[in-house]
Structures are given as structure tokens and as C-alpha cells.
Amino acid sequence: PDAEAVAAADALQLRLTKPPGALGALEPLASKLAGLAGVCPPPLPEPAAVAIFAGDHGVHAQGVTPWPQEVTGQMVGNFLAGGAVVNAFARQAGVSVTVIDVGVATGDSDYKVRTGTRDFAVEPALTRAEVVAALEVGIAVARNLVEDGAKALLTGDMGIANTTPAAALIAAFTGVPAEEVTGRGTGIDDRTLAHKTWVIEGALAMHRPDSADGIDVLAKVGGLEHAAIAGFILGGAAARVPVILDGVIAASAALAAVAIAPDSIHAMVAGHRSAEPGATIALKHLGLSPLVDLGLRLGEGTGAVLAHGLVASAVRVLHEVATFDSAGVSEK
Amino acid sequence: PDAEAVAAADALQLRLTKPPGALGALEPLASKLAGLAGVCPPPLPEPAAVAIFAGDHGVHAQGVTPWPQEVTGQMVGNFLAGGAVVNAFARQAGVSVTVIDVGVATGDSDYKVRTGTRDFAVEPALTRAEVVAALEVGIAVARNLVEDGAKALLTGDMGIANTTPAAALIAAFTGVPAEEVTGRGTGIDDRTLAHKTWVIEGALAMHRPDSADGIDVLAKVGGLEHAAIAGFILGGAAARVPVILDGVIAASAALAAVAIAPDSIHAMVAGHRSAEPGATIALKHLGLSPLVDLGLRLGEGTGAVLAHGLVASAVRVLHEVATFDSAGVSEK
Structure with a gap:
């Protein structure tokens, strides 16, 4: 797997408008698929x-x-x-x-x-x-x-x-x-x-x-x-x-x-x-x-x-969810 | 809930081309929704x-x-x-x-x-x-x-x-x-x-x-x-x-x-x-x-x-899956 893509996905998940780790098992899954594809975000798994x-x-x-x-x-x-x-x-x-x-x-x-x-x-x-x-x-x-x-x-x-x-x-x-x-x-x-x-x-x-x-x-x-x-x-x-x-x-x-x-x-x-x-x-x-x-x-x-x-759904998060910055949402 | 619709759904699940109970928790779920709607099969939950x-x-x-x-x-x-x-x-x-x-x-x-x-x-x-x-x-x-x-x-x-x-x-x-x-x-x-x-x-x-x-x-x-x-x-x-x-x-x-x-x-x-x-x-x-x-x-x-x-998916089974009879599949 591409370690750089995994790291990019892990880092992106922390900037998205949700508490860190709030998507449970779906977060490491999305990062794993970034590593597989060698790109973050990885392709949507469709069709x-x-x-x-x-x-x-x-x-x-x-x-x-x-x-x-x-x-x-x-x-x-x-x-x-x-x-x-x-x-x-x-x-x-x-x-x-x-x-x-x-x-x-x-x-x-x-x-x-x-x-x-x-x-x-x-x-x-x-x-x-x-x-x-x-x-x-x-x-x-x-x-x-x-x-x-x-x-x-x-x-x-x-x-x-x-x-x-x-x-x-x-x-x-x-x-x-x-x-x-x-x-x-x-x-x-x-x-x-x-x-x-x-x-x-x-x-x-x-x-x-x-x-x-x-x-x-x-x-x-x-x-x-x-x-x-x-x-x-x-x-x-x-x-x-x-x-x-x-x-x-x-x-x-x-x-x-x-x-x-x-x-x-x-x-x-x-x-x-x-x-x-x-x-x-x-x-x-x-x-x-x-x-x-x-x-x-x-x-x-x-x-x-x-x-x-x-x-x-796990992958789509990396494509579509706003970051705290882009959405103007305060962090704790 | 409508007991007749639940019983009809339970009975239908047994005639579909799959072993009895093979859909685990999805089978009682589909039957429950038949009971709620008062009809078997119940409406697809869409939109x-x-x-x-x-x-x-x-x-x-x-x-x-x-x-x-x-x-x-x-x-x-x-x-x-x-x-x-x-x-x-x-x-x-x-x-x-x-x-x-x-x-x-x-x-x-x-x-x-x-x-x-x-x-x-x-x-x-x-x-x-x-x-x-x-x-x-x-x-x-x-x-x-x-x-x-x-x-x-x-x-x-x-x-x-x-x-x-x-x-x-x-x-x-x-x-x-x-x-x-x-x-x-x-x-x-x-x-x-x-x-x-x-x-x-x-x-x-x-x-x-x-x-x-x-x-x-x-x-x-x-x-x-x-x-x-x-x-x-x-x-x-x-x-x-x-x-x-x-x-x-x-x-x-x-x-x-x-x-x-x-x-x-x-x-x-x-x-x-x-x-x-x-x-x-x-x-x-x-x-x-x-x-x-x-x-x-x-x-x-x-x-x-x-x-x-x-x-x-659970409900769709009751609408679309063939029975042993209709599909010409042998039972055990």
C-alpha cells in the first residue's frame, strides 16, 4: 500500500466536520482504500x-x-x-x-x-x-x-x-x-x-x-x-x-x-x-x-x-465532506 | 401489528430459494415491517x-x-x-x-x-x-x-x-x-x-x-x-x-x-x-x-x-426472490 496516500487520508479525516474518530471503523477503511489506490481520496467503489x-x-x-x-x-x-x-x-x-x-x-x-x-x-x-x-x-x-x-x-x-x-x-x-x-x-x-x-x-x-x-x-x-x-x-x-x-x-x-x-x-x-x-x-x-x-x-x-x-459511504466522506475551515465550523 | 401479515411474511420466507433462516436478523425485520404495514410483502422503504x-x-x-x-x-x-x-x-x-x-x-x-x-x-x-x-x-x-x-x-x-x-x-x-x-x-x-x-x-x-x-x-x-x-x-x-x-x-x-x-x-x-x-x-x-x-x-x-x-434489502427479498416452486429448485 501507498503509505503517503494512507497518511493523507488519515490527515484529511481529522480536518473534516466531525469529531476525530467519530466514524468508527469506516475511517481506517477509507484510509486503507486510499493506500490501495495510491491516491487520496481513493476512487468511489462504483460501479x-x-x-x-x-x-x-x-x-x-x-x-x-x-x-x-x-x-x-x-x-x-x-x-x-x-x-x-x-x-x-x-x-x-x-x-x-x-x-x-x-x-x-x-x-x-x-x-x-x-x-x-x-x-x-x-x-x-x-x-x-x-x-x-x-x-x-x-x-x-x-x-x-x-x-x-x-x-x-x-x-x-x-x-x-x-x-x-x-x-x-x-x-x-x-x-x-x-x-x-x-x-x-x-x-x-x-x-x-x-x-x-x-x-x-x-x-x-x-x-x-x-x-x-x-x-x-x-x-x-x-x-x-x-x-x-x-x-x-x-x-x-x-x-x-x-x-x-x-x-x-x-x-x-x-x-x-x-x-x-x-x-x-x-x-x-x-x-x-x-x-x-x-x-x-x-x-x-x-x-x-x-x-x-x-x-x-x-x-x-x-x-x-x-x-x-x-x-x-466510507470513501464518499473523503470526497464530499466539508472541512472545518471550508464550512466555517468552530473546533473545540 | 397485523399478526396475519407477520405470519404471511414468515411463511413466505420459508418458500423462498434459500435455506430457512439464512438471512439472519433480516428475516424477522422484514416480517416485523409486514406487521407494521398490515400487508405482505410490506412496501419497499423507498423513497x-x-x-x-x-x-x-x-x-x-x-x-x-x-x-x-x-x-x-x-x-x-x-x-x-x-x-x-x-x-x-x-x-x-x-x-x-x-x-x-x-x-x-x-x-x-x-x-x-x-x-x-x-x-x-x-x-x-x-x-x-x-x-x-x-x-x-x-x-x-x-x-x-x-x-x-x-x-x-x-x-x-x-x-x-x-x-x-x-x-x-x-x-x-x-x-x-x-x-x-x-x-x-x-x-x-x-x-x-x-x-x-x-x-x-x-x-x-x-x-x-x-x-x-x-x-x-x-x-x-x-x-x-x-x-x-x-x-x-x-x-x-x-x-x-x-x-x-x-x-x-x-x-x-x-x-x-x-x-x-x-x-x-x-x-x-x-x-x-x-x-x-x-x-x-x-x-x-x-x-x-x-x-x-x-x-x-x-x-x-x-x-x-x-x-x-x-x-x-430485507424487504426487497419478500418482493423479488423466487420460490423453490417457481424457480424449479429442489428442496432438501
């Missing part, structure tokens, strides 16, 4: 684009969720028809929606790397080459959206069973036991939760992923949408465009992105705190504080889209 | 209007803040010129801004009840007639905005020293000691905080406000903007339009509104959690959970405006 990466998971065969795998492809259709929650939120926020099938079990897609991952309870989910291909999909999507004018990128995901690889990734990257990072996803019962945790523990013990090697971890226990989102973050960071992270899938992908390119952290904004316990553990590991904390556990990019208005 | 009620405070003479009183009037000018943080946030959110001088020490205004309150460290801040006049200002502003098409009302405030009456109101209505509800406002030091707390304790001991009589409490230790905001809430509730509360000033006014008309609670949405300790205590007493929790302590309506997009 913004949410990219929903969809994939299926071999580990679904282990019974980690009651939802049938076909729902992934059905929900892709729902996104394209504009009928999902993320579509409604995006219309409210004025955010564009792009859907990328990087690994759904059915259907055709220019971006599809594979029709779902292998079952990581049995074998590695992906080859290194497949991980690289999915990362490149994410990088390309980010680059295309930025070329088309996007000033903020928002992560979205769809994939029945995808909180299972997300928990495995978070356990692998943070070293926190599977028991603590594994959650109920769409709302599984105690017995399924215990089984899901056991599947993750077993896979980590079998594959022994190398937490310093992001591609290795993604290949052994990741997912295609997780890898593509990691690439999407890297692509946004390379373009110095803020990437607003959605929930637990994005948080697990962010750990992979940081393992691959540590500087990508400077582009990341934590959109919200998912109800999944692994999300909080991952964000803490990354040193990121979430903006929205309303118990959402839907994915799709819904939390990132909700957060977009908060990010834009 | 929305933030009303900033401004007033000065006799208790400023006690040295409860380092900011000069003239800043209240100067900030009114800043709001009208569009240069304050609330103006920037409102432009981001597409919310209109109305400024109402109900009690600033200087300047003319059709709505001014008095040029600031009396010093409640010495005598009651207001007469009952003055409180009623300020309540009527708030009711009239709410009615006018709704007549002009507003589908959501957002509270805003400006008044140097106004966290002092807010803390006194919260202590009086909740019975929680002044020590626990009094905060640093714009950021006062330990010594000023101790003095501010002592002033509030002394006023409560001297005036003994009757917590069952909202007008009595407002008259003895309130402020003109606090009373006007209480009226604004009552006006919104009477029109069955949601009122998004800003921070600690709004929370103290909400306690007064509930004391005057308990059913007004059904129109209230807690926009955010102010950094002021009294705000959390008041919201807990009201049974409201804040939507935004980012450490803001500015007032002006900034927290309410930030929350507006979240409220609109």
Missing part, C-alpha cells in the same frame, strides 16, 4: 460487480449436507433469471451480477475446469493444474470486470456442500482444529455436523496439506469455486481495486490468496461475518474486521453486496 | 427521508463538552449546504435530507420552540407546554414527509451537549445509574466524563422525573430535538411507516415515545449501535437489535442512513 463462482464437490457423496447436488446447477439458473436473494440485494445496491460456472457437475460453460471436484475423503480434490486453471479463471474474471469499468469487486459463491472444503481450507491454513472451524452450513443437525467434522479431520490427516503452499492446500481439500475466488482476489489486488469478501467461502479463499501472494491482503475488505465459525477464525487470522454482522449464512455474495453501501 | 432535528442545551453551561455551542448553528448551515457526513451518506443511499431547527440558540426557524433549553442542572429544561410543542413539530414533520411520499423515516439530530440530556433520559426511563449510561459523546476526557456524570446524577436527584410520564421526563432533563424526535417516531408509527433510529439521541427519544404510546415500538428499527453506552442500554430496554455496529458516534442520522440499505 461494483459481484461475481458468483459456482462448483460442485465430490465430498457431497459423504453425506455432509441434506441438500441434493443438483441444487447447485438449479441455483445457477436462478441467478441468471434474477430470482435469488443476491439478485434482489444487487438490484437494491446497484451492483451488477456475473455468474461463472467454474465447476458445476452438469451443464456447459466456457470457464468450467472440471465437472465438480473429486471426493477428498478418498483422494485429492483437484490436481495442481486444475487449481491453477481455476485461479486463472478468477483472475480473468476480475480483469474483465475491471476493464469493463468495475471499481469494486465482490465475491460470490454457489456450491452445495462447499462449506465442507471451506472448513478444511481454514483448518489447514490456520492450524485451528476442524472441530472449531466446522459449522452447520445451510443448517445441518448435530449428527451431520459431527460426521462433517470427522470427514474433514480424516481428509486433513490423510492429505497433510502444506499451509505454506496455497495451491497444495486448494488441490488437496479445496473446491473449484474456492480456487477461482482466490484468483479473483488476486486479480482485484493486481488492479488495485478493492475486493469485498462475502462469507466463509470467501474467507477460506482469502487465506489461499494470501498464501500465494501476501500483498493481496491490502485489497481485501471483509464484507460480513458469516454465522459459520470458520469465517470468524479466518478473518481473525487475516486481521480483517467484518462490516456487517447480522447472522447471515447464505453465501451467493449476499453479505458482500450488503456491505457495499457501507464501503462506498 | 426514504432523514430529518435532522437541531437544538441547543442550557446544560452546556456546566462544561459537559469542550465544543462551543455555536457549532450547533454552524452545523445546521453545513447540513443545508450539503457538506456534512450525513449529506454524503444520504447521497450514497439516495435518501433525502430535511433540517429542522426546533431549538437552536441563534437564527430563525418556523419550527423553533425555544432558543435552546434551560440548564437542567439548575431548573427543569423545558415546560410541559414546550415539550408538547416540540413533539408536535416532530409529528408534523413526519406527517409532511409521508404525505410527500416517504416510505421510511430516518431520525437525525444535531445539538452540542445533547448526549448529556440523552444519558439523563435513558437513566430516567430505564432506571440504570447515570454512571453506566453516560458516555464520552464527541470524545471527552476522563475528568469531563466524571463531571458530566455528576451533573446528570444531580439533575435526576433534584427533579425526580416520573418514568411513566414521558412528557415529565422530557421536560425535566430532555432536549428540544429529543422531544421532536419522539414526536417524529410517533408520527411515523401513526402512519404505519418504519422509523429507522439513529444513535443515542434517537434511542433516548424512542424511550420517551414508548412511554407516551407503547405501540410505537412496532414502527421502530434500530439503525445502528452508537459507541455511547446508553444507546445499548436503551435499545436493550426497548428489545431492539441494531443493524450496523461499526463504532460510529457522530449522530446527524449517519447510522440510520447507513442502515437504510439493509432494511430495504
Whole structure:
């Protein structure tokens, strides 16, 4: 990040017509984005684009969720028809929606790397080459959206069973036991939760992923949408465009992105705190504080889209608010 | 509230293409607003209007803040010129801004009840007639905005020293000691905080406000903007339009509104959690959970405006999201 731009933003915030620090977490956020852009004020994060990466998971065969795998492809259709929650939120926020099938079990897609991952309870989910291909999909999507004018990128995901690889990734990257990072996803019962945790523990013990090697971890226990989102973050960071992270899938992908390119952290904004316990553990590991904390556990990019208005508001302050001098307001 | 509309909203949420409860706090919020409107789905809360009620405070003479009183009037000018943080946030959110001088020490205004309150460290801040006049200002502003098409009302405030009456109101209505509800406002030091707390304790001991009589409490230790905001809430509730509360000033006014008309609670949405300790205590007493929790302590309506997009998103789900049936998505 550009330290001069951060310092300029910090100094500007003190001259604006408000008590110092009165905007709480929004002030360091605006300064961080000045550092990312290398200019103060940083660009308004508009227009913004949410990219929903969809994939299926071999580990679904282990019974980690009651939802049938076909729902992934059905929900892709729902996104394209504009009928999902993320579509409604995006219309409210004025955010564009792009859907990328990087690994759904059915259907055709220019971006599809594979029709779902292998079952990581049995074998590695992906080859290194497949991980690289999915990362490149994410990088390309980010680059295309930025070329088309996007000033903020928002992560979205769809994939029945995808909180299972997300928990495995978070356990692998943070070293926190599977028991603590594994959650109920769409709302599984105690017995399924215990089984899901056991599947993750077993896979980590079998594959022994190398937490310093992001591609290795993604290949052994990741997912295609997780890898593509990691690439999407890297692509946004390379373009110095803020990437607003959605929930637990994005948080697990962010750990992979940081393992691959540590500087990508400077582009990341934590959109919200998912109800999944692994999300909080991952964000803490990354040193990121979430903006929205309303118990959402839907994915799709819904939390990132909700957060977009908060990010834009934080930046807009640096563009538009009068200083004590310019407004003729007395200081204490 | 209309129990049938609430039940219809609860039932609809279960048929939409998302796991049950996956939208966390946004689901009961949307159902609450269906109950308020008496129809499911309830109207989208757009257009929305933030009303900033401004007033000065006799208790400023006690040295409860380092900011000069003239800043209240100067900030009114800043709001009208569009240069304050609330103006920037409102432009981001597409919310209109109305400024109402109900009690600033200087300047003319059709709505001014008095040029600031009396010093409640010495005598009651207001007469009952003055409180009623300020309540009527708030009711009239709410009615006018709704007549002009507003589908959501957002509270805003400006008044140097106004966290002092807010803390006194919260202590009086909740019975929680002044020590626990009094905060640093714009950021006062330990010594000023101790003095501010002592002033509030002394006023409560001297005036003994009757917590069952909202007008009595407002008259003895309130402020003109606090009373006007209480009226604004009552006006919104009477029109069955949601009122998004800003921070600690709004929370103290909400306690007064509930004391005057308990059913007004059904129109209230807690926009955010102010950094002021009294705000959390008041919201807990009201049974409201804040939507935004980012450490803001500015007032002006900034927290309410930030929350507006979240409220609109919650309601939009009920209007626009496909059902499992209509989208052809399988259920678990």
C-alpha cells in the first residue's frame, strides 16, 4: 500500500466536520482504500460487480449436507433469471451480477475446469493444474470486470456442500482444529455436523496439506469455486481495486490468496461475518474486521453486496465532506 | 401489528430459494415491517427521508463538552449546504435530507420552540407546554414527509451537549445509574466524563422525573430535538411507516415515545449501535437489535442512513426472490 496516500487520508479525516474518530471503523477503511489506490481520496467503489463462482464437490457423496447436488446447477439458473436473494440485494445496491460456472457437475460453460471436484475423503480434490486453471479463471474474471469499468469487486459463491472444503481450507491454513472451524452450513443437525467434522479431520490427516503452499492446500481439500475466488482476489489486488469478501467461502479463499501472494491482503475488505465459525477464525487470522454482522449464512455474495453501501459511504466522506475551515465550523 | 401479515411474511420466507433462516436478523425485520404495514410483502422503504432535528442545551453551561455551542448553528448551515457526513451518506443511499431547527440558540426557524433549553442542572429544561410543542413539530414533520411520499423515516439530530440530556433520559426511563449510561459523546476526557456524570446524577436527584410520564421526563432533563424526535417516531408509527433510529439521541427519544404510546415500538428499527453506552442500554430496554455496529458516534442520522440499505434489502427479498416452486429448485 501507498503509505503517503494512507497518511493523507488519515490527515484529511481529522480536518473534516466531525469529531476525530467519530466514524468508527469506516475511517481506517477509507484510509486503507486510499493506500490501495495510491491516491487520496481513493476512487468511489462504483460501479461494483459481484461475481458468483459456482462448483460442485465430490465430498457431497459423504453425506455432509441434506441438500441434493443438483441444487447447485438449479441455483445457477436462478441467478441468471434474477430470482435469488443476491439478485434482489444487487438490484437494491446497484451492483451488477456475473455468474461463472467454474465447476458445476452438469451443464456447459466456457470457464468450467472440471465437472465438480473429486471426493477428498478418498483422494485429492483437484490436481495442481486444475487449481491453477481455476485461479486463472478468477483472475480473468476480475480483469474483465475491471476493464469493463468495475471499481469494486465482490465475491460470490454457489456450491452445495462447499462449506465442507471451506472448513478444511481454514483448518489447514490456520492450524485451528476442524472441530472449531466446522459449522452447520445451510443448517445441518448435530449428527451431520459431527460426521462433517470427522470427514474433514480424516481428509486433513490423510492429505497433510502444506499451509505454506496455497495451491497444495486448494488441490488437496479445496473446491473449484474456492480456487477461482482466490484468483479473483488476486486479480482485484493486481488492479488495485478493492475486493469485498462475502462469507466463509470467501474467507477460506482469502487465506489461499494470501498464501500465494501476501500483498493481496491490502485489497481485501471483509464484507460480513458469516454465522459459520470458520469465517470468524479466518478473518481473525487475516486481521480483517467484518462490516456487517447480522447472522447471515447464505453465501451467493449476499453479505458482500450488503456491505457495499457501507464501503462506498466510507470513501464518499473523503470526497464530499466539508472541512472545518471550508464550512466555517468552530473546533473545540 | 397485523399478526396475519407477520405470519404471511414468515411463511413466505420459508418458500423462498434459500435455506430457512439464512438471512439472519433480516428475516424477522422484514416480517416485523409486514406487521407494521398490515400487508405482505410490506412496501419497499423507498423513497426514504432523514430529518435532522437541531437544538441547543442550557446544560452546556456546566462544561459537559469542550465544543462551543455555536457549532450547533454552524452545523445546521453545513447540513443545508450539503457538506456534512450525513449529506454524503444520504447521497450514497439516495435518501433525502430535511433540517429542522426546533431549538437552536441563534437564527430563525418556523419550527423553533425555544432558543435552546434551560440548564437542567439548575431548573427543569423545558415546560410541559414546550415539550408538547416540540413533539408536535416532530409529528408534523413526519406527517409532511409521508404525505410527500416517504416510505421510511430516518431520525437525525444535531445539538452540542445533547448526549448529556440523552444519558439523563435513558437513566430516567430505564432506571440504570447515570454512571453506566453516560458516555464520552464527541470524545471527552476522563475528568469531563466524571463531571458530566455528576451533573446528570444531580439533575435526576433534584427533579425526580416520573418514568411513566414521558412528557415529565422530557421536560425535566430532555432536549428540544429529543422531544421532536419522539414526536417524529410517533408520527411515523401513526402512519404505519418504519422509523429507522439513529444513535443515542434517537434511542433516548424512542424511550420517551414508548412511554407516551407503547405501540410505537412496532414502527421502530434500530439503525445502528452508537459507541455511547446508553444507546445499548436503551435499545436493550426497548428489545431492539441494531443493524450496523461499526463504532460510529457522530449522530446527524449517519447510522440510520447507513442502515437504510439493509432494511430495504430485507424487504426487497419478500418482493423479488423466487420460490423453490417457481424457480424449479429442489428442496432438501
